[in-house]
Amino acid sequence: MSILPGIDSTPTTNELFEGTNEIHKLEIEKGYEWKVEVNAESKLVIEVKSGIAEIFGTELANDIEYSFYNNKFSILAVEDVSLEWRCPEIPEQKLMIGENKTAKYVYNLHFSLEKMRAASFDGPKVMIVGGSNTGKTALARTLCSYAIKYKSYQPMFINLNPEEGIFSVAGCLTATPISDILDVQSTIWGHSMTSGATMLHSKQPLVKTFGLEHIKENQDLYLATLKQLSEVVKLRLQNDVLVHRSGCIIDTPPISVMDDDLTELTTTFKEFNVNVVILLSDEQEDPLLTKLNDKLSTISSSFNLLRLPILSGVIERDDVFKRSLQRLAIREYFYGSPSVVLSPYTIGVDFEDITVWRPINFIENPEETSQLLPTQLLPVEVKPTTLQHALVAISYADRKANESNVQLAPTLGFGLITEVNDKRRKLRILLPVPGRLPDKAMILTAYRYLE
Amino acid sequence: MDSEADAIVKDFASILEELTFNSRPIITTLTKMAEENISYAQYFVDSLESRIEKCVPKQKLYAFYTLDSICKNAGSPYTIYFSRNLFQLYKKTYLLVDNNVRQKLISMFKTWMAPNESTGLPLFDKSALDKIEQFLIKASALHQKNFQSMLPTPTVPLLLKEIDKLNLLTTERLKEKPDDEKLNIKLVVLSQLKQELQKEKLTTAALKPVQMQLMQVFAQDQQLLQERLRQEQYQKEQQQLQKKQNQFNPLGDIDQQQQRQQGSSHNPLFGNSLGLKPPGASALFPTSTLLTGQDFSEFEKASKLSKLHKLYESLESEGLVYKPPKDSVVNLFSTFNKGHSGASEIDADSKKAPLPSVTELHNILSDCKAYFATVNIDILNTPSLQISQKTIVGNNEIVHNNLINTLYRSKPKKCNVCGKRFGNSLEERRLQSDHLDWHFRINKRIKGSENTLTGSGNAGGISSTSQKNIQSRNWYLHDSQWVIFKDDEIVSTSNTLDNTAKVTTANVENSTRAISSGSMYDAAKETSPNTSERAILIDENLLRKKYVVVPESSEDMSFQCPICKETVSALYDEDLGEWTWKGSMEYNGKYFHAICYYEAAKNNNNSIGLELDLEKLKNLISE
């Protein structure tokens, strides 16, 4: 990719003050994009002065400041854009600005989907497939954003990658009708419902707890969770004409984390009645294309399998960055974002007041096998080593409900165990909602969060 | 009037004082002030009315243009207030000014009569406009009379000259419609008349009716020509109007009117008897007669000039040429015209007004393009959108050139808070204004809490972080709630946004399993609002702790609990730095003792005609 220098390079005394928060001007030519990386310690402020700029398909308002922390994204100039930005940590000379060569395909795809929406009450069910760093989530986000721009569609975004938290924390699978614009500043796309006023409309996700980080740690549980999600999604579609017509955009985990038989994908395909499959790959004759076609053809005969090149705007996301996003998602769940500050609530409870279960992790504990059902939950002993700093899912099942009920229960929300005092047999739990601790069973997730 | 209001009103008046020429920037500024300070509308109206009354006649028109601009841009209540004295003001002004300005006043008046796009009503109160209309009809009749008396004493050569001119015009029209019987007859009649005139010696008194008749015929012909020019202009304008409608224009109608004005260029030949403007046009920046002259002469020049010249020469050689006196119809026409252009420093001035910025022009142009690119788009019948490898990974012209605009500029109104786009249809406009209202309310809520924070903080509030607008993440809905949830509940901008608005919140008591297709019916039933059957116990201590910050709108700092009828007075809370009603809560805009509310809700006491909801109460308590 060609890297162009920032256009405005008038050498001024400002350069002497590198590291200060000076305002830079930048012009991005139509069809070009600026790939931006902001680390967790810095803050990038962008203000579009003229033209049309969008991030993952969401158009930025002009003359409004947008702030970005710990984020990687591309700003696409739909028309010539001039903007102002400031961020002491980004050197002006090293901006990554290049031509976006894939936007036109995304538009083509979007309008094909739009035609399907216009043609039938049963909108397109799109499954996006690809390796790591191919732009799957970016494509899903862009398609959702476009879908709500012309008509007031409400596409259902479905996240099946448990390593990513969208409108929620990582470790779960979610389905969220996208009924209004997404927050370009947010790595988790925006807020789920809060009790108060938010600058943009919040979203109402359906959350199913998987609890583990990696699918292969318990594939059966992953598939079971996926099916639980799809069951409820199907009912929502039956009840919600608008979402039904708008269709589903399904983001899947990277190919590399799934098994060779593509079981996760074939299950998704079947459970969500997928009729459009998009593979993101730069290989013209990607063998995966044939493989997918063979596998999926045995399930359904009416689907379209397409290959799209890896998206132009993709920026490599390494494990460190993914971790930081997971942490950010947990923090946002409890504390909100800079623009929507939330007040979580800490309560103290006795050891006896909580019941915690955990999913079986076959990678960490290979001995836990044979006689147990893979999806079975195991009781967790309340002690510091197991629960300190742990993120727990609070289920709708009563605290004393039996294991299978807990496994099947919807998710009420999450709690963070901030302190486990063995001597006094007391815990402190951070809850999103003030009040008493719901008398509910909990599921221990693989995520820890130290404030 | 408080001091701020006083300052704004004085400001307005002093800017108005400077309106001694037709200044677009000044009028724009005044309009904006009026738009932004609706609450001082009456003061602005007073100020403008007195300006129109008191300023020298020459400047009255500009003040009227300001009135026009404010009413067209800000609308009510200005239109209502101005309607009261409009007729008197208009009449007085009309009688004081010269014909040129009268013409402009009439043009402006005509735009007032045009029904508003959204309301279908004229700009001002119908009765005021009717009075003005009656007045103008009378005035123009008078004008007509004066005009007659101003006509030159008819002489044979003068009339012959007129006939020649008429002949010319008729021949011109005949070129377009060679088969027009009437025109042919007219030509014959004209030539007969000419012969008669040349033959006989008539008295002046006898000539007079001939002159009048000729004048009328002349006017008719002129009018027809005018009509045609106007038609062309109108079409042009319509196109511009359409384009204009699709663009985001922060300056509102002023630019629009300006543009339309430049496009419209019909010629008010005989003043008010002909000056018809297409509906919707405004008189804010008067017609440039310079342009008109060009248009008209271009039409004539090619054929007529040479012919005229020949005719003139031949007539002169015959000694038949009569040099018309200064006050002949012909000269009158030209002086009128000249006078018009001579008095048009105004126009020159408005032309000198700075062009909009390049960005803005670009926006206008792009919006127009987007409009035309999408005007007849029907996605269902668009070929080459069938989903396939070839259509997706290829160059799809219709997507690239047309459809893509549906995502951007075909909805030209971009929210300047969040970037969301809105179209031009009435429905979209309504959505946009609801949307902006929503932003406004949200901002007020967020900012409002900040303000009370800094305002009430004892030691310089910024560091104090206690917040009134405390919010937290909600629990996720139960599956059975989520499947019947509609996002309209969230995105509907018409819902009130206070905490007590009806919102679906998690039914925490529900401990059933995830639902499956089979159990759907039961599940839906289970979440139906039968919560009253389920005892919800609430700690009364929590209820006592509940308080309401006394709203600014409260006049006597107290309320009467609708349940126990006791009056609750405000107490100052040192910690909060706010006046509060202790042990109270708000529900649907009403205030209650929290405990009274709880008791009533628990006992399902609906005698006070309120929908009492324990679930809701529980949420309120837990806030």
Ligand SMILES: [Zn+2]
């Ligand atoms: Zn907005």
Ligand SMILES: [Zn+2]
């Ligand atoms: Zn009471």
